[in-house]
Amino acid sequence: MISLGDVEDHLALFAEGISGRYYHIKPVAEFAGRRLALNPEQAALTVDTLYLPEQLDAPEQSAYRVLALQQLGHREFGSFRFELASARARIPMLAAMPLPELGMRVSDFDLFYAHFEHPGLISRLFHQAERLRVDTLLRRAYPGITRHMRRYHAYLLEQASLELADDLNSLLQLVDWLLLGADAALLETLDLTARLAPAQQILADLEQSPGDVYQSVEAACLLYALCDPLLDARQGLPPLPLDEELSGPASWMQREARLDDWRQDLEAMNSIVLDVEMLLGEEAAAADAEGLSDGELRPDDVHLNAIRRDRDTLARRVDMERSAIADALGRTRNGARSFRYDEWDYLQQRYLPRWCRLYEERLTPDYEQDLGALQAVIRRHRAEVQKPFEQIKPLGYQRVFGVADGDELDFNAVIQARQDSRAGQTPDDRVYSRRERVHRDVCAAFLVDLSASTDDAIDPPPPAQWDADDEEIANLRDPFALDADEIPVDEAPRRRIIDVQRESMLVMSAALEQLGDSYGIYGFSGYGRDCVEFFVAKEPDEPFNRDTLAAIAGMTPKRSTRMGPAIRHAVRKLIASGNALKVLLILSDGFPQDSDYGPERGEHEYGVQDTARALKEAHEKGVETFCVTVDRSGHDYLRRMCADARYLVIDEIEDLPQALSKVYQALTS
Amino acid sequence: MTEAVTFDYLASEPYYLAVGDEVEVFEAAYAARLPVLLKGPTGCGKTRFIEHMAWRLYRSDRGSARCRLEVPLVTLSCHEDLTATDLVGRFLLQGDETVWSDGPLTRAVRTGALCYLDEVVEARKDTTVLIHSLTDHRRLLPIEKTGELLPAHEDFLLVMSYNPGYQSVLKDLKPSTRQRFVSLTFDYPDPEREGAIIRHETGVEPAMAERLAVIGEKVRNLREHGFEEGVSTRLLVYTGDLICRGIEARRAAEIAIINAVSDDATVQQAISDIVDTVLP
Numbered sequence: 028m029i030s031l032g033d034v035e036d037h038l039a040l041f042a043e044g045i046s047g048r049y050y051h052i053k054p055v056a057e058f059a060g061r062r063l064a065l066n067p068e069q070a071a072l073t074v075d076t077l078y079l080p081e082q083l084d085a086p087e088q089s090a091y092r093v094l095a096l097q098q099l100g101h102r103e104f105g106s107f108r109f110e111l112a113s114a115r116a117r118i119p120m121l122a123a124m125p126l127p128e129l130g131m132r133v134s135d136f137d138l139f140y141a142h143f144e145h146p147g148l149i150s151r152l153f154h155q156a157e158r159l160r161v162d163t164l165l166r167r168a169y170p171g172i173t174r175h176m177r178r179y180h181a182y183l184l185e186q187a188s189l190e191l192a193d194d195l196n197s198l199l200q201l202v203d204w205l206l207l208g209a210d211a212a213l214l215e216t217l218d219l220t221a222r223l224a225p226a227q228q229i230l231a232d233l234e235q236s237p238g239d240v241y242q243s244v245e246a247a248c249l250l251y252a253l254c255d256p257l258l259d260a261r262q263g264l265p266p267l268p269l270d271e272e273l274s275g276p277a278s279w280m281q282r283e284a285r286l287d288d289w290r291q292d293l294e295a296m297n298s299i300v301l302d303v304e305m306l307l308g309e310e311a312a313a314a315d316a317e318g319l320s321d322g323e324l325r326p327d328d329v330h331l332n333a334i335r336r337d338r339d340t341l342a343r344r345v346d347m348e349r350s351a352i353a354d355a356l357g358r359t360r361n362g363a364r365s366f367r368y369d370e371w372d373y374l375q376q377r378y379l380p381r382w383c384r385l386y387e388e389r390l391t392p393d394y395e396q397d398l399g400a401l402q403a404v405i406r407r408h409r410a411e412v413q414k415p416f417e418q419i420k421p422l423g424y425q426r427v428f429g430v431a432d433g434d435e436l437d438f439n440a441v442i443q444a445r446q447d448s449r450a451g452q453t454p455d456d457r458v459y460s461r462r463e464r465v466h467r468d469v470c471a472a473f474l475v476d477l478s479a480s481t482d483d484a485i486d487p488p489p490p491a492q493w494d495a496d497d498e499e500i501a502n503l504r505d506p507f508a509l510d511a512d513e514i515p516v517d518e519a520p521r522r523r524i525i526d527v528q529r530e531s532m533l534v535m536s537a538a539l540e541q542l543g544d545s546y547g548i549y550g551f552s553g554y555g556r557d558c559v560e561f562f563v564a565k566e567p568d569e570p571f572n573r574d575t576l577a578a579i580a581g582m583t584p585k586r587s588t589r590m591g592p593a594i595r596h597a598v599r600k601l602i603a604s605g606n607a608l609k610v611l612l613i614l615s616d617g618f619p620q621d622s623d624y625g626p627e628r629g630e631h632e633y634g635v636q637d638t639a640r641a642l643k644e645a646h647e648k649g650v651e652t653f654c655v656t657v658d659r660s661g662h663d664y665l666r667r668m669c670a671d672a673r674y675l676v677i678d679e680i681e682d683l684p685q686a687l688s689k690v691y692q693a694l695t696s
Numbered sequence: 697m698t699e700a701v702t703f704d705y706l707a708s709e710p711y712y713l714a715v716g717d718e719v720e721v722f723e724a725a726y727a728a729r730l731p732v733l734l735k736g737p738t739g740c741g742k743t744r745f746i747e748h749m750a751w752r753l754y755r756s757d758r759g760s761a762r763c764r765l766e767v768p769l770v771t772l773s774c775h776e777d778l779t780a781t782d783l784v785g786r787f788l789l790q791g792d793e794t795v796w797s798d799g800p801l802t803r804a805v806r807t808g809a810l811c812y813l814d815e816v817v818e819a820r821k822d823t824t825v826l827i828h829s830l831t832d833h834r835r836l837l838p839i840e841k842t843g844e845l846l847p848a849h850e851d852f853l854l855v856m857s858y859n860p861g862y863q864s865v866l867k868d869l870k871p872s873t874r875q876r877f878v879s880l881t882f883d884y885p886d887p888e889r890e891g892a893i894i895r896h897e898t899g900v901e902p903a904m905a906e907r908l909a910v911i912g913e914k915v916r917n918l919r920e921h922g923f924e925e926g927v928s929t930r931l932l933v934y935t936g937d938l939i940c941r942g943i944e945a946r947r948a949a950e951i952a953i954i955n956a957v958s959d960d961a962t963v964q965q966a967i968s969d970i971v972d973t974v975l976p
Contacts, residue, residue, distance in 0.1 A: 040963060170907075
């Protein structure tokens with residue numbers, strides 16, 4: 028058995044290279060669609076994810092590559108671009124059948140299946156034909172996959188027990204084996220229905236000219252005609268394992284592709300409506316001149332209203348279809364990349380392999396915020412934050428003497444060389460000086476806790492003292508109860524932990540820009556081990572600009588604090604930077620916690636121990652770490668979590684920017 | 697000197713397959729003596745293009761005065777230790793005296809050659825002083841150490857290359873420098889053209905050349921994974937060269953592509969899988 032975990036990382040890159048877009052690779056068990064159940068032993072492709080069996084009974088790892096490529100092939104070779112109208116236009120047999128009326132909210136595949144008395148059968152036959160077509164095209168486009176495909180298929184055939192075929196189900200099984208490359212002559216000896224030979228001819232024709240998806244549709248129609256008598260011959264419907272393919276992933280993917288078309292139609296209609304509105308606006312004066320009575324509509328107005336109605340109907344349909352697809356295929360994370368990380372289970376004293384799934388995505392920039400005010404924050408703190416940095420030698424140049432190449436002669440070296448020459452010794456030819464760049468080979472990562480608790484106010488107002496002697500509570504609805512001066516006004520917006528964290532990041536960014544150090548700013552949150560979220564505000568190789576400001580402004584309180592995988596991911600980034608000195612600074616407001624971070628929800632030791640282990644791993648990989656917390660009770664768990672007192676508890680949260688700069692200076696000097 | 701300088705004599709026409717109108721545009725820019733900036737990723741053909749253009753301008757017309765110039769193209773591969781002195785020249789010790797020696801840029805300015813500064817943003821900032829005076833209406837090279845103000849030969853043209861994807865922001869070209877040049881943007885050719893280039897450069901079978909071009913296209917989809925540049929046409933040509941010399945195709949790709957573009961084991965495995973899947 029081969030495990031998906033062993034190939035997942037490079038398989039994701041392989042899929043990205045082949046298809047030109049990123050797909051999450053997940054085991055089928057992680058499929059979260061509600062209207063659809065995936066077969067755990069089969070592969071499936073959704074909008075952003077390639078689902079594969081968690082374990083695969085195969086002779087070698089390349090079997091996973093075969094399965095992945097087959098799924099990607101459906102997209103590359105247009106399986107999901109199927110349109111019923113085109114099929115009916117191209118295939119006379121289909122056009123001769125009445126058009127089923129199932130409404131707009133079924134896939135074109137399902138409409139196609141509904142042409143037939145037994146939709147399950149045509150669905151199965153179509154999938155067989157389409158699999159052959161896609162495999163054929165894959166072998167042509169990627170000839171190297173052929174040998175892996177053959178080996179894997181041969182292995183599957185070895186596992187199968189070939190049996191006589193005397194009914195439709197067993198005939199379909201023979202076709203499956205045929206598609207896996209079984210010996211056709213041998214299969215024909217097993218066929219008692221006398222249908223395999225003509226079926227093989229239909230499939231051979233398809234293999235000869237695989238063309239587009241409609242070739243498979245036509246082949247499926249021919250195969251159906253071939254199998255139809257077998258359906259008539261038996262009593263009742265056979266226990267066909269067919270219906271599972273109706274409205275399967277392919278149908279939803281076709282609906283997704285169709286949704287793209289609808290969106291384009293909607294944009295076009297919006298544009299038409301705008302154009303017509305502008306035109307009619309210009310003719311408004313003319314309308315007045317026509318002397319229409321109130322409520323009377325001109326013919327143009329009537330036409331515009333009809334277009335608007337159509338547009339609104341389409342917009343509703345697009346919305347409903349989008350939510351139906353999301354419901355069926357699960358939430359998409361198109362802009363994210365996913366990673367799996369081990370987790371340390373201190374109770375069992377072992378790692379849980381690939382236990383957490385972390386999604387890395389860009390923070391959504393918040394351009395609505397007053398970016399000028401954020402810049403003012405930087406100016407306000409600049410002096411105090413940069414003071415510690417003055418002790419750090421900045422990026423610059425220094426003159427190096429006695430070198431073989433340089434922009435100036437080094438006169439001391441020249442004189443020495445002349446002396447040596449006169450004395451009959453070999454002179455040193457290193458007689459130049461040059462300016463050399465002084466590098467600070469540092470990369471820092473700031474990891475900001477974006478848990479929901481960062482939404483808490485810094486200094487919450489004291490609870491109200493209810494006392495019988497209190498003054499009578501004013502009736503605010505009574506306009507005469509209060510003087511104008513006494514009417515309560517909105518209080519200034521409360522300052523939250525997240526506000527100070529954001530400001531600290533802004534101030535540090537500005538200071539590090541001056542210093543010339545490379546740094547990244549990240550946030551993390553999530554909910555559950557399958558959904559650790561890692562947000563990128565700035566990568567080390569990106570400039571600090573307006574977009575960075577907006578991204579930091581977009582740091583908002585989210586959900587839980589599963590710190591271990593976030594640290595492991597930040598360390599991975601730091602190591603990839605290749606810098607000599609790598610520093611990880613973690614800003615948090617409390618202990619690590621998540622819904623399933625430990626055997627019991629309220630128990631924090633598991634999270635503390637996993638985080639401690641992640642910090643230890645970082646240290647072993649050469650990354651300097653430091654935790655800064657605004658949780659005044661943090662000493663208790665930070666002492667156990669951070670080695671060598673690599674932590675700081677901030678008593679006055681407003682001191683965070685200065686504290687950070689001091690820590691940074693100490694770590695990198 | 698620490699810079700890598702190449703003096704091209706250009707005895708034969710360097711092969712270059714035009715992707716668009718870059719040849720005509722460059723000829724027009726040269727006719728107007730407009731400095732040219734070539735933008736594009738590593739190994740996409742910028743250097744080959746400038747060699748080809750130097751041949752067209754200096755060697756294709758045997759009767760022209762330019763054709764008599766011994767070195768029509770001076771190429772400098774810039775790096776972060778490259779200073780203005782390296783470009784302009786320096787005093788050398790000869791016996792008991794110091795003797796001025798022209799640098800490669802000064803030679804090109806005096807003789808009227810094309811001077812090509814490859815990856816110019818890698819050079820130190822003091823080189824931009826020279827670039828500015830040579831690329832505006834003055835066309836002058838100030839030689840600070842000799843006090844000479846050298847007017848450029850009428851055939852001289854400065855060409856620079858610049859790689860926006862690869863350079864760090866700290867090394868970005870200043871607008872005041874960038875706006876002195878007309879810019880030609882290059883990218884990797886489409887698979888069909890790239891296959892033709894590989895075939896021409898290596899003599900590999902057409903089908904294999906096409907497969908190598910497809911590998912290039914697919915591996916470039918992974919640019920973000922630690923190798924921003926993707927696989928260059930140059931590396932694909934190297935692969936073809938190795939195949940033509942009897943190295944098995946997958947082994948040739950391993951040497952010339954997989955090991956060359958990344959040191960990350962996961963990325964290498966993914967590229968290896970792509971190569972294995974695309975090759976017959």
